[in-house]
Amino acid sequence: MAIDRSNSLEPEMPAPEKIDSQGISAKQVQSVAHLARLSISEDEVRQTTEKLTAIMGLIDEMQAVNTDGIEPLANPLDAVQRLRADEVTETNNREQLMTNAPAKEDGLFLVPKVID
Amino acid sequence: MEWEAVIGLEIHVQLATKTKIFSGASTAFGAEPNTQACAVDLGxxxxxxxxxxxxxxxxIKFGLGIKAEINKVxxxxxxxxxxxxxxxxxxxxxxxxxxVGAGHMDIALDDGSTHRVRIHHAxxxxxxxxxxxxAFSTGSHGMSGIDLNRAGTPLIEVVTEPDMRNAKQAVAFARKLHSIVTTLGICDGEMSQGSMRFDVNVSVRPQGQEKxxxxxETKNLNSFKFMERAINKEIQRQIEAIEDGFEIVQETRLYNGDTDVARSMRSKEEANDYRYFPCPDLLPVVIEDSRLEKIRSEMPEMPEARKARFINDLGLGDYDAEVLSCELATADYFEAAAKAGGDxxxxxxxxxxELAKTLNQNDLEIVSSPVSAEALGGLVARIKDNTISGKIAKQVFEALWNNEGSSADEVIEKKGLKQVTDIGAIEAIIDDVLARxxxxxxxxxxxxxARRGKMVGFFVGQTMKASRGKANPGMVNQLLKKKLQ
Incomplete structure (x- = not known):
């Protein structure tokens, strides 16, 4: 798999249909891959479809568990978020942070033209 | 056919924190590109x-300000x-x-009534x-530049119910929201810097229809004026399209305030699938009662409480109190002017x-008024103690506006506008008018x-003119009637 570097905001394909336990279609795999900006070959589509269908089976088993009266869990850690005081702790580190950028100018990251 | 517009708003309010919502990088406006974007902001x-x-x-302050439920987890x-x-x-x-759960805000309408707009959540x-x-320094090379200083700045997105029926109501709501967040000190209210950005949802239906x-949705409007224009334009466009037999397509639109042109950005069919899921990097944020109570005890006076005080303590009518309390800057200005003027x-x-009219004519907000609240208060004091008449006061106001003096007293002195209340002096002018x-x-x-009542106006006018508006009108009236007997 390679990362699809196209910058388009909108997926050209419609959003995937609701996935059900009957398995996943190749079309759904392609549209999910597009949403994640991954370009995958025909071969990979077939393999991924099989793997995801197997995973869906596992999810079906989990769905069968009775969860009446159980609060949904947003995080597996049984803890609450620590808060941070509103104080500036970061200093300008632009030069270093931009060293990996493939293109830059006037302190800006440059990307292929986007028009919204 | 009579059409009714239905308007709902989504407002992005930039919170006035010193640092980002998830990092310790500064949120100060106007820094060099990418100098306030740390590793967290860069992802x-x-x-x-x-x-x-x-x-x-x-x-939380915002939620308490609009009387909404605060979600604990x-x-x-x-x-x-x-x-x-x-x-x-x-x-x-x-x-x-x-x-922030469901809440509401009341806005004042031109006819003096108030209208409730429900807030779905924030x-x-x-x-x-x-x-x-x-183009950048090297000119146009088909690239876009990315500045991530703003990335990670905390926002609250306020979503209203579709409870507004025209652009004026939407703007009244927007102004009130602006007043609330600036009163609370949670947003600097600088619209031109993008501190408040409005998305407007507009639809039309035949009058009386329920459905x-x-x-x-027109996105990212950052001034009240653009918002009003964009809404009116969109209502007009939809009505014309329907009357011409077209169907309205659900779409996102962009409005350019400089050119007054709106265009379609994307339609619903190609809408994104955002695949929301709980962020595994963040634990639930639990709001303790103690935090809620502490914030509640520190809440400033909200526009509604101020309105009540204007009515009860200052003796204003309901409509005046609403208009004057609606915006923080206007309320502060008015209170300072009332204090300095003693009335x-x-x-x-x-x-x-006069002030609102002149600000409007010059396209200015009250914070940039050339006449300060203290100066206007000084003018009010001179009307109250009869130093000048209401008519002369307008002249003084104009002079203050044009910076021909820093106080009403200075202008009155410099221009010799002091009202003549000396009986002898007024009598002399009247005698002259009658003789001529x-x-x-x-x-x-x-x-x-019966006819005399009307005719006396001529002499009053002549006398006022001869005194260049400075004679006390009440005294002129009285003295004239006596002399004409």
């Missing part, structure tokens, strides 16, 4: 966001989409359990960076009358009482 591998306590406090979600100014590939936001989220499409029409009602008339108009005096004396 580099291995980073861990930590929630800014002040962002939570400010969101807050979950942050990832909203996934690709755009160059969103380096992480997702925006951290809230979905199912927004920090949630906390991070802002994205900025894409710049203008809503198809709506469009709240007179000060209210001047703030809502013997025919009119003759007619007056021959007339009956």
């Amino acid at each position: 580099l591998p291995g980073i861990l966001p930590v929630v800014n306590e002040e962002a939570i406090n400010m969101a 807050n979950i942050f979600e990832r909203k996934n989409y690709f755009y160059p100014d969103l380096p992480k590939g997702y925006q951290t936001t809230q979905l199912d359990k927004p920090i 949630h906390l989220e991070e802002d994205a960076g900025k894409s710049l499409h203008e 809503l029409g198809t709506r469009t 709240a009602k007179l000060a209210a008339n001047w703030v809502m009358g 108009n013997p025919a009119q005096v003759e007619q007056y004396r021959a007339a009956d009482d």
Whole structure:
């Protein structure tokens, strides 16, 4: 798999249909891959479809568990978020942070033209 | 056919924290590009966001300000989409359990009534960076520039119910919201810097029809004026389209305030699938009762409480009190002017009358008024103690506006506008007027009482003119009637 570097905001394909336990279609795999900006070959589509269908089976088993009266869990850690005081702790580190950028100018990251 | 517009708003309010919502990078406006974007804001591998306590406090303040429920357990979600100014590939936001639940705000309408706009909820989220499409120093090379200083700035997104029926109501709501967030000190209110950005949802339906029409969303309006124009334009466009037999397409639109042109940006069919899921990097934020109570005890006077005080303590009418309390800047200005002038009602008339009119003509907001509240108060004081008449006061106001003096007293002195209240001086002017108009005096004396009442106006006018407006009108009236007997 390679990362699809196209910058388009909108997926050209419609959003995937609701996935059900009957398995996943190749079309759904392609549209999910597009949403994640991954370009995958025909071969990979077939393999991924099989793997995801197997995973869906596992999810079906989990769905069968009775969860009446159980609060949904947003995080597996049984803890609450620590808060941070509103104080500036970061200093300008632009030069270093931009060293990996493939293109830059006037302190800006440059990307292929986007028009919204 | 009569059409009715239905308007709902989504407003992004930038919170006035010193640092980002999930990092310790500064949020100060106007810094060099990317100098306030740290590893967390850039979404580099291995980073861990930590929630800014002040962002939570400010969101709570807003909730209390609009009498909404505050959600005790807050979950942050990832909203996934690709755009160059969103380096992480997702925006951290809230979905199912927004920090602020349902609330409401009342707005004043022109006819003196108030109208309630329900607020569906307000949630906390991070802002994205900025894409710049203008040419850079090396000229146009088909690239866009990305500045991530704004990335991670805390926002609350306020979502209203579709409770507004025209652009004026929407603007009244927007102004009131502006007043509330600035009163609370949770937003600097600088619209031109993008501190408040409005998305407007507009649909139209035949008057009396229950079912809503198809709506469009016009995004990112950052001034009240543009908002009003964009809404009116969109209502007009939809009505014309329907009357011409077209269907309204659900779409996102962009309005350019400089050119007054709106265009379609994307339609619903190609809408994104954001694949929300709880952010695994952030634990639930639990709001303790002690935090809630502390914030509640520190709440400033809200516009509604101020309105009540204007009515009860300063003796203003309901409509005047609403208009003057609606915006923080106007309310502060009015109170200062009333205090300096020693007459709240007179000060209210001047703030809502001559001042508002002149500000409007010059396209200025009250904070940039060339006439300070103290100067206007000084003017009010001179009307109140009869130093000048209401008519002369307008002249003094104009002089203050044009910076021909720093106080009403200075202008009155410099221009010799002090009202003449010396009986002898006024009598001398009247004698002169009567001597110059013997025919009119003759007619007056021959007339009956009913006609005399009307005819005296001529002499009053002549006398005021001869005194260059400075004679006290009440005294002129009295003395004239006596002399004409």
